[in-house]
Amino acid sequence: MPKILIVGGGYAGFYTAWKLEKWLRAGEAEVTVVDPLPYMTYQPFLPEVAAGSIEPRHSVVALRRHLRKTNVITAKVTAIDHASKQATISPEGADDYQFDYDIVVVTGGAVSRTFPIPGIAENAFGLKTIEEAAAIRDRLLTNFDKAANLPAGPERDRLLTVVVVGGGFAGIEVFAELRSFASSLLEFYPQLSFDDTHFHLIEAMGRIMPEVSLPTSHWVIKHLAQRGAEIHLDTQLKSAVDGHIELSTGQTMDSDLIVWTAGVMANPQIVRNSDLPVEERGRIKTRPDLRVGDEDDIVEDAWAAGDISAVPDLTGGGVGGYCVPNAQHAVRQGKLLAKNLVAVLRGEEPHEYVHKNLGAVAGLGLGSGAFQSGKFAMKGLIAWFAHRGYHGLAIPSWERKLRVFWGWWNNFWLGRDIVSLEARQTPRAAFEEFAARPKPAPEAAPKAPAAKKPRAAAKKPAEKPAETAAVK
Template sequence: MTNTVPKILIVGGGYAGFYTAWKLEKHLRKGEADVMIVDPLPYMTYQPFLPEVAAGSIEARHSVVALRRHLKRTTVVAAKVTGINHATKTATITPIAGEPYQQEYDQIVVTAGAVSRTFPIPGIADNAIGLKTIEEAVAIRDKLMSNFDKASMLPAGPERDRLLTVVVVGGGFAGIEVFAELRSLASSLIKHYPTITFDDTHFHLIEAMGRIMPEVSLKTSEWVLKSLAQRGAFVHLDTQLTSAVDGIVELSTGESIPTDLIVWTAGVMANPTVVRGGDLPVEERGRIRTRADLRVGSEDEIVEGAWAAGDVSAVPDLSGGGVGGYCVPNAQHAVRQAKLLAKNLVAVLRGELPREYFHKNMGAVAGLGLYSGVFQSGNFAMKGLIAWFAHRGYHGLAMPSWERKWRVLWGWWHNFWLGRDLVNLEAVQNPRYVFEEFAARPRPAAPAIDPKSVVGEKAPVAGADAKKPAKVG
């Protein structure tokens, strides 16, 4: 590299990427390094809020953090990294507009996150929707509300039942939270639709394992099941989804559930575009092999100049609590890893030794719709309203930057007094439909007359009749 200032390239602007850049700006001296972050989206999504966004409890824009607003000294590039050649320290940048180009770097930080992990089940790719992005959460909310509008105009029957049926696949935290939040939203909608009763709505969650929410104790998970059942939500344990063709959910138990809304939350996998498009070492589960000090490599080998954190990385869990010996892919680890990664990267640039990542999970907290939640820390558990306050308190404070915190807290305060916002904006996905319907269009041109097709006829002369002399006598 001819430039004496080290260039740091951050791949991905999610939790780990945003926090790494944010903290690098704090720890780096002026002119010590140039930092660039590459992501096709101009914001970081606070994913624990996605279930509440889907339920209309949080405004969608309040649950994301604008990269350009909060990264003052970082170059933000709207693009994807589609290739990494660490041997030459170059990355292929494919911008959202324009041609791909090669970007040189001295240090690369891979924080490309994860995407929904699906299986080749017939109909899932065509009919289901994930819950990894803010756009998906908004679409889920608008879909459910639009289905209420449609169902309110139909007589009782199969089509009406299909519109008022929701199926969530996956009984982890994300699945249970969005399942409970959507049940809460549907319950609040009923009073605004006189033709729809509580018994007309049907909620099903499909879980292949024998229990839900492995992050909490069995006793706590059983309480959640009981709470959901009391609210008219049915959980199918030890059940697999075998087909979703045409929106008809087929289960391994032989049941069939016609539905117009299938939400898939059954696992995630490391971003395959970044992992497969590079030459960094990858472990058997498709994640970048990462050391405890967050440098890429193994315990015995270091890939100089390469770092990784978050869901895309396989970081050893030194606390002993991780599945398979690695940190589980969640926001708690991603944020803490990013903060340490920034410190370690600066330390290496200054010739100092990096520290190893160690974090013992202090507990888990989940919202289960308005005024209900669950909290687990060791053998201690809280349930119901007090756990719901703990959920909102923890995530309200965890939201990065006071600007974002205030927007979320202000929205919660308004909703407490004014109620849930029930405006449905599904039409925003096709915003030009009204304009197109009534827009004036030029009339098609009249077909030209071929003179050869007129045989034995004299072409009329314009104004000929007006020039004829008047007949006398």
């Protein structure tokens, strides 16, 4: 029975395994998924998680719960030697070991791509994981709590200033969601006013959201400006050391919440430690049928999909001729990869991946959104409903859909929860502060030197009586 190894449990990896469970016959193949996390993150929901509209656990899909016929290994794949069909698996807290496979499917996804800007690595949050989104929410809430105790001044401004770097879909969505969330918080903080909050988005290009038309992007900028948010176009971030923001325009500000969304790159840990072919942008060379290789060569028994792969966009709409790294492509590629893999196992021909983007939809905070399909655009409340409807139905499994929609329903009547759980990042701090500790053993007192006895005076021999002494 052939052993199929799926490297990565994100969109493409999860859907590949999910559909293989459906289409493989009993005993036809053994499937193993390896990912350092035991769940798949539905990333389009991360901005809403950061704004408290969705509970963090509701936007992730447990691999073991939904992949009942698949072997799930929670570990990293740190090397792939396809020539010998072996992968190095590195579990946390255990020794590395070699995993033998017959077919490898590389779906390791992407990570945040940053530039060597001083202070970013030390102070910024990314927006690729559920942990980052939850931490952003907690930081904003904690900063409101702190600022409410301070008088107006530089320190309060620093706590209430939010800076987002990157004007793509992810950046605009988290920026708008956080602006909406901050505005809703003000009713609970009478010490603070709307003018005390400051929101800045920095974009190096001359426009935002390249997936939508220019008029739609202009409407988004105007709409956010009316809500008290400022977008800096044609502007680069020069430094963020200790939260002190320096822009290429010369403007400066201080912020305690910096979010970086300016691009992604294929997972370097997987790409750089494999013998699979890689193109100039660091992605695995992938054919339109999702087999690894190019037009002239096929790497047998190797497949790739999602953000880590360079899949040609046969519709002609991709950047540089390749599919852009987004959820739409990753999900559909995962489904087709499973179908093609089963076809090849049965001696049939695989199909090429062709998907024309039907449109783009973005949430811009409660009650506001933007939708673009060709020349048709929707804005405002109706686009917000379209955004929630599409992504609410797109998250895999009815179990997850029900949790998400139920959360939205509760928030409609009860409002968003405004409790910060930032202390969970140091969960033992409170316990340690008051935990009783053994008292140190008392040090033994040094022994006093023994008192010296006075020397007895030397006894003189008794004098003999004179008469005795004379006797011999």
